[in-house]
Amino acid sequence: MTKSLFLDPNELRKPDKVKFTDIPVNQYKKTIEEEKKNFSKADFMRIYRDMRIIREFETMLYLIKTTGAYNTVEYNNPGPAHLSMGQEASAVGQAYLLTTDDNIFGSHRSHGEILAKGLSAIEKLSEKELTETMESFLGGKTLRAIEGKQKDKGNVKELAMDFLLYGALAEVFARETGFNKGLGGSMHAFFTPFGIYPNNAIVGGSATIAMGAALYKKVNKKKGIVVSNVGDASLGCGPVWEALNMGAMEQFTTLWEEGFNKGLPIIFNFFDNLYGMGGQTMGETMAYHILARVGAGVSPTQLHAERVDGYNPLAVIDAMRRKIDIIKKGDGPVLLDTLTYRMAGHSPSDSDSYRTKEEKDAWAEHDVLVNYKAKLIKARVAKEADFAKIDEDIIERMTKVCGLATNDEVSPRIDLSKQPDTIESIMFSNEKVEKFDDRKPDVLMPMEENPRVQQIAKRSRWGFDAKGKPVSKNKVYQLRDGLFEAIIDRFYKDPTLIAYGEDNRDWGGAFAVYRGMTEALPYHRFFNAPISEAAIVGSAVGYAMSGGRALAEIMYCDFIGRAGDEIFNQLAKWQSMSAGIIKMPVVIRVSVGSKYGAQHSQDWTSIVAHIPGLKVAFPATPYDAKGLMASALAGTDPVIFFESQRIYDVGEQFHEGGVPEGYYEIPFGEPDIKRAGSDITILSIGATLYRVLPAVDMLKEKYGISAEVIDARSIVPFNYEKVLESVKKTGRIVLVSDACERGSHLKDMAQTISELAFDYLDAPPVVVGARNWITPAHELENYFFPQPEWILDAINEKILPLPGHVSTANFTNVEQIRRNKLGV
């Protein structure tokens, strides 16, 4: 949506055709002789060495898994091992030219990429840089495990190789000295100082994240490129397509400002080993036949797609050289189809029931280690004995490293008996960071000149006038104004903050929270995303992982399903899976609808609250919205920030003096007493607050019952002390929210309260939630969402009979049993 691009019917209706150019397949034809001008003998031999190290590493794991021993080391490894024998040339060829400024993201089968990229980094970094990196990592813990065990003492590169192999293997074996303290494991190990970013056990999971990392490089003008390494079968996953599209969206060049109007610096690389577990992608499960074809469907550049022979390291290096050039020219992104073959099974339990021995034997004939060596010998680069010496050295090194990584003294696991809080302490980083870069934030005008800021200045920051009457909607400072103030404040403080989502720019957000933001911010900080919730959230994860702060929006809560993996498995988990190395300053604004039926009106707070690693907020007042958003945007943790479309326009009715003009934060986890009372406690999450208040009035007027109203404000974390104090006083509690009653987070709260205040309870805590139905049409919503009368009904039926009360909703035990029996 932009007025600057004219959609001209006279042009668009003209007959024309879409033209494609040929997509190269295995076009590399150079001989070793020809390559001698690009590679020294040492280079040729190092390529062999690196491939050989990967082969040995994977073979070692295979032997440990299948025979319980490797050379002199005996060990039982119960964890996963997705091995990559056969794919060594692809990994080493890709890493050869990459520097530590270039970041790779991988898959469950990424041991080879970790080692290749690490060996490449060791080759390129100075001894001083290497020493500093090793000394500072985990306070030197990993280094201490291998230090002094080298043949060539004082050789930092030798030491660094041991460090790399050991750090990766110790991680595979879940040791505290591993790259992620053993909390990532085989499928997730990574080491950011060498530009190795998280590998992902969800197929295709890295595509959106890597795209976000590339966005970080582009927006913040960081050096280097990003490589997304996923498998050929991941093109069956929607988020991968979303990443391709969003990574190549035209606005980068058509709309973004000078200096930012280049393509995204990313290579979408597919390690195309022709199988997704056992499903054969070429000919069976996929349609593309040759994966590189896909690039042609994504953008006019065809993503410069190409299939390269991943069984030849020199072909891969050649392709990488050309692709990096394209990106440096600003013409990214690039799609690379790196053809390879997995000699090992999907995992050691794979019986190869889906492929023939003939096929495996045929590929074994092409084994890169054998063929590359033969070619080098033939081209007189080296002799057989040179290779034998490399092999011998590698086996010796691997045996040593394996011995150390399996030694419980040298490589202990996290001791959760002695330090039970080790994992809980990394679930959240709980830091406050004003800005992630010191440069001046890019903005288009001084904040005070912003039309929205000027408009808000005229509004009444307190919801009532001098006579106590509510200020009209047009004149009152609304909840959406509170959100806006907190957000624009952070935009003017943190230059790395970006915000995007569907219809954010120009439109101002579907619910006008972002009105005025278009005027204030350039495209590269505030833009419209495609209708791609997975890519929206996944890219925010990658952006934050790389060092920036992201504010992404899901227009309707109901669309969370579209970003399920990105929210539940990526956003929530990387801080702790990285053992606290990664920070995740991402706020996902989620708008909870109403009036729009079954797929646009659901409150899914309970679903996200269930997933460990996410903070969850749901403010109901302008004061709380501003303060909680300020907290969320100053923090370093992922926050799912719920907003309700019912109450974007409410004025402040509780915070005496109205919403402060200046900056302030409301800490997460602290519920707030909105009305004091003595006879019953009502705990509300989100917009139901405004249906609780009439119930409170009815209780008071009709029955002389004084209710205390507590607004949860945030759900995770949550400090129960204030609620317990209230319940100890009143002995009774009703919990209310718009979430469907079954499995509602309120049930969790009710249970916790029952446990913690049992002796003080005069009745069981009672939950009043929405019915376990589809949300019906707006005209029928009063039968679905909690109403003020329902609260009285519940109290009358379950807590305290109200003399003469006539119920509108059925809260009887019999009805509860009946509904549960029917699952409704």
Add this chain to the structure above:
Amino acid sequence: MATPIIMPKQGQSVESCIIAKWHKQKGDKVEVGDMLFTYETDKATFDEEAKEAGTLIDVFFEEGDDVPCLTNVCVIGAEGEDTSAFKPAGDDDDAPAEEAKEEVKEEEAEKPAVTVNTTGDVKASPRARALAEKNGIDVTMAAPTGPYGRIIERDVRAVIDSGLGAALSSGTAGIAGTGIGGKVRVEDLGKAPAAAAAEAAPVAEVTEVPLSNIRKVIAKSMHASLSEMAQLTLNTSFDATEIMAFRAKVKAGGEQLGLANITLNDIVLYVVSRALLNHKDMNAHFTGTSMKYFSNVNLGVAVDTPRGLMVPTIFAANTKSLNQIATESKELAAAAQSGTISPDLLSGGTFTVTNLGSLGIESFTPVINPPQTGILGVDTITTGVKEVNGELKAYKQMGLSLTFDHRAVDGAPAARLLKDIVFGLENFSLMLSK
């Protein structure tokens, strides 16, 4: 065909009855009119007769069980018939398993000298239990007003506020708890009585009989009455010459007119029923926040019964003739004494008359039946002396003791009621002609 026998509902307010005695055992032959079992409410005792002949083929409750009204109690039918369809459903509030367990526990405690009120079969909120425990009150004392018959905090608080708690508590006070923070656990309940029994061993033989339900009720309401109200008693006497003469007349010729045996007490009832109409504060209920006035006089008549004091009510006594009052008071007293009175007749009074005169009491302090505001005690007849025309003259003097609730009524209005009653009794013929 098998026929279930239900626990009858005796009056609106009765929710359950206790089976006092089984007259037939399972397997006995039963004829129509045979007594099956005796059951009691907290106020009265009833017999259930067989309305079918056959064999008592199943019995669902034992003596002492508290059975919800309208629940099947037993089944009469032909031998060998299946009765499972009649077996009362295991209501959640019955918790029979739990009950049984507690019975065993009491036996294990070797017939404790102190009855421990376990509360497993009573529904009470944790908060209500905690409050009761803290105040040393048996939570079962409280009348449940919560959902599904649950005793909630306010119910226990009502007991505390009535001052009854301490007096009637036989709960966990004095028992050393072994739970966290000294909390008394179920296990602790069994131990304490044993310890108490050991201590009590050298003391002279004592027979301890658990209180009957009716005694508990009397204890509760009397104590509540005294502790909650501001009661004081006014004493006076009157010349009983005229009413004694009237009584003598009735005795002599009443039968001819078909009159009942009108006693002096009936005469007092009659006068009171009329006098009260002019003293609405004394024919009222005091709720603490309001006064409830009644257009009719529902006269409670205290009756001494083998079970204890009962107060049946003569409804709308002010509309009834002396003869009607006399007849009804006799019937009510007989029903109360035999224990077959309907519970509905044992409540609803607006003022009470009690008589200890027949036992020679000259003056006493009657205790008000809350929430009534007054009670008149009728004393014995003595010989009084008064000065008539300068001469001392003996006459039959009868005493009256009026207790009133000073919260509801002040001294002078109460005294005025008493004065009107005295006038009515001394000028009974005038009263009758009104």
